[in-house]
Amino acid sequence: METQKQLTIGLFGFGVVGEGLYKVLQQTPSLKASIKKVCIKNPGKKRNAPDSLFTSDRNELLFDKEINVIVEVIDDSVAAFEIVSTAFQQGKAVVSASKKMIAEHLPEILKYQQDTGLPFLCEAAACASIPVIRNLEEYYDNDLLHGIKAIINGSTNFILTKMFEDKLGYQEALLLAQQLGFAESNPKLDVEGYDAVNKWSILLNHAYGIVEHPDNLVFTGIQNVQSGDAAVAKEKNYDIKLVAQAQKLVSGKVAAYVIPQFVKHDDQLSFVKNEYNGVVIESGFADKQFFYGKGAGSFPTASAVLSDISALRYNYRYEYKKRYYHTPGELTHDFYVKAYVSFSSLKDIVKEDFEWIEEWHGGLERSYLVGVIHFEKLATQQWWKAPGVSLILAPDPVIESIELRNIKKRSLELAGIGN
Numbered sequence: 001m002e003t004q005k006q007l008t009i010g011l012f013g014f015g016v017v018g019e020g021l022y023k024v025l026q027q028t029p030s031l032k033a034s035i036k037k038v039c040i041k042n043p044g045k046k047r048n049a050p051d052s053l054f055t056s057d058r059n060e061l062l063f064d065k066e067i068n069v070i071v072e073v074i075d076d077s078v079a080a081f082e083i084v085s086t087a088f089q090q091g092k093a094v095v096s097a098s099k100k101m102i103a104e105h106l107p108e109i110l111k112y113q114q115d116t117g118l119p120f121l122c123e124a125a126a127c128a129s130i131p132v133i134r135n136l137e138e139y140y141d142n143d144l145l146h147g148i149k150a151i152i153n154g155s156t157n158f159i160l161t162k163m164f165e166d167k168l169g170y171q172e173a174l175l176l177a178q179q180l181g182f183a184e185s186n187p188k189l190d191v192e193g194y195d196a197v198n199k200w201s202i203l204l205n206h207a208y209g210i211v212e213h214p215d216n217l218v219f220t221g222i223q224n225v226q227s228g229d230a231a232v233a234k235e236k237n238y239d240i241k242l243v244a245q246a247q248k249l250v251s252g253k254v255a256a257y258v259i260p261q262f263v264k265h266d267d268q269l270s271f272v273k274n275e276y277n278g279v280v281i282e283s284g285f286a287d288k289q290f291f292y293g294k295g296a297g298s299f300p301t302a303s304a305v306l307s308d309i310s311a312l313r314y315n316y317r318y319e320y321k322k323r324y325y326h327t328p329g330e331l332t333h334d335f336y337v338k339a340y341v342s343f344s345s346l347k348d349i350v351k352e353d354f355e356w357i358e359e360w361h362g363g364l365e366r367s368y369l370v371g372v373i374h375f376e377k378l379a380t381q382q383w384w385k386a387p388g389v390s391l392i393l394a395p396d397p398v399i400e401s402i403e404l405r406n407i408k409k410r411s412l413e414l415a416g417i418g419n
């Protein structure tokens, strides 16, 4: 049996995650891993660790021959990519939690791994404590993975839970999330879906071998969800969640997006409340599996980093089987989705974009419709993301069959709302 490697770590970042890892490692002496040096940005800050451990000179870590692992947990994606690139060039294994950096540099990171044979592990970057990346890599064969749907941003889930359960308005719920430390002081990255789509880009790679820049994925956040939408959802016995979804279509191509969705009460995702994350994986023979846990926070995130460090002792690396040994998945916009759209003014929506409309409710302050729209329209049009318009996908929103469309199509004119 292979002997365990001694790991000498150069740690970048001593914030929420970095300090958490420092504490967790102190409690795990059996790991044979020690932090030799920590690089931070502001040398003047008071730290809960000996001064001699810290430096603000990144080269002290990157060019130290004794350090064989770089753990990068900083909050600056540009600097993070420079650090990771140099670490590879210096022959060091890398563990990172920086989802934005990873999502924006997937092709380069894959190439570095191919060229150097060095491991790059990033379990903490998506869903933190939930071991979803390694499961997608190791367990689910490409052909068996029918779909994944997930709640991968704790802040938005917290806000939606408060809108539902405590009947808070959106702004009140956001303020509470900020007060409790679940949302950034600039909450745009969370509430407008940027954080979720970065994670989704990383997970699509491990699930289907798809390498797509997050800017090219169709996504939005919960910034336009109204209390009135929550009331409609309640009437219909649904929750509203920001759902990241990927589904393999009959064509073999993959539908993927991050968009708010109505979720039935018996759906596993309905169980995921407050700041928690959840992932439902649907595979050929196993049916559905549900992963649930903390998707952020100091120790939950550090636990995923720790698990990656531990895996390095046995030279574990992602093989990217879906990408290199199978035909990689291909994204498509060629399918339809059923969606609910609420709006305060008819001129804010383009009703002609819908193939057919199944429900129409006019109200004094807001109206809503439920209709079927081609996904390419969502990919190319912006009206559905504009302030005042709230689009929420139906449960099981994907409609693949054109036949179905022909059978079910009811024109806007027939519904009496054509003009």
Ligand SMILES: NC(=O)c1ccc[n+]([C@@H]2O[C@H](COP(=O)([O-])OP(=O)(O)OC[C@H]3O[C@@H](n4cnc5c(N)ncnc54)[C@H](OP(=O)(O)O)[C@@H]3O)[C@@H](O)[C@H]2O)c1
Pocket: 012, 013, 014, 015, 016, 017, 018, 039, 040, 041, 042, 043, 045, 073, 074, 075, 076, 079, 097, 098, 099, 100, 124, 125, 128, 295, 296, 297, 298, 301
């Ligand atoms: N927080 C979570 O729950 C969580 C979960 C999953 C993933 N992540 C990811 O993990 C990373 C770290 O998050 P965090 O919450 O720990 O951030 P944080 O609390 O803001 O800490 C950031 C750390 O990075 C250091 N830093 C910033 N720029 C640097 C540079 N150029 N060189 C060296 N150090 C630098 C900072 O130094 P100073 O201390 O001197 O300011 C600080 O120690 C982010 O990419 C984040 O997206 C976080």
